[in-house]
Amino acid sequence: MSRFRKKGGKKLTAISTASLPDVIFMLLFFFMVTTVMRETTLIVKVKVPNATEVQKLERKSLVSYIYIGTPLRSQIYGTESRIQLNDRFATVSDIQNFIIAEREARDEADRGFLTTSLKVDEQVRMGIVTDVKQELRQIGAFRINYSARKRVEQ
């Protein structure tokens, strides 16, 4: 019988790559969704200290950042510790206006949950940090977070 006869000379068909873009797109969408673009360019050097008792910062949209450190371009701006708000150098007296602006940018219902994250270089002296904290107290931004990296306890 010829029923089980093999067909002779069958050519090898190329594997269809049509679904490859789909796979790549899936990965692409994953990264697009998870990406948080850095909205500020650092102009001060910030290497945050290590700590063991750190907590994760929740609701990133309700966090405003204050950077303190020595300027990256120290030959122009000197080596004194400076405060950076948004993309500019600032002084202690600008903090209150910065917090007010940050509050204005949020929903009314969320304003009470605004957290200020202090990203301070470990070399910075406490004087400037204390001044910033005093300003935050004056304006009523009580929830703060000392940014720190997680260190595993020996």
Next chain:
Amino acid sequence: MARPVNEINAGSMADIAFLLLIFFLVTTTMDVDSGIVRRLPPPPDPTVKPADIKERNVLNVLVSSRDALMVNRVPSDISTLRRTVKEFIQNRSNRSDWPEQRVEEIEGLGNVPVSRGIVSLKNDRGTSYDMYIQVQNELAAAFAEMRNELSMEKFGIRYNQLTNADWINAINKAIPVAISEAEPEDVGGK
């Protein structure tokens, strides 16, 4: 005459998608922000006199401009700070110069001694931020350990693994994080 419809070559689509993918891969920052969470006290009201706190209830932690540590006027070291704070707050030996314990009934825990102790942290303007964070970290760790111990004793699980909100509240009530920061003062110059 009808020409057969050619299939569009989709091979280059993958290249375009790869290009975008690599772009997002490079720009993605996966770091989660973490840090030590604190609540600042409201600014002092000049019309209200600060509440009197008995001296025995306060543990004074002073960090000098040279990053040296003083605990209740005794030079100390960061490595022993955690134990010192725990011993002081718990006052197991009932020392008269250590904080009072008041037995309170807390729902879910029964009668537990609640310490009246407060850690008062004072730093100089010249203290380095790193040292300040290390001290804050040790203080936080001391309270976290005490909460853990109580949680293990009462519920059999660690404090940070508790999911029951009532239990968490009960522990928080039994061991409040009593860290107070003194009003800033310029002691040692810059």
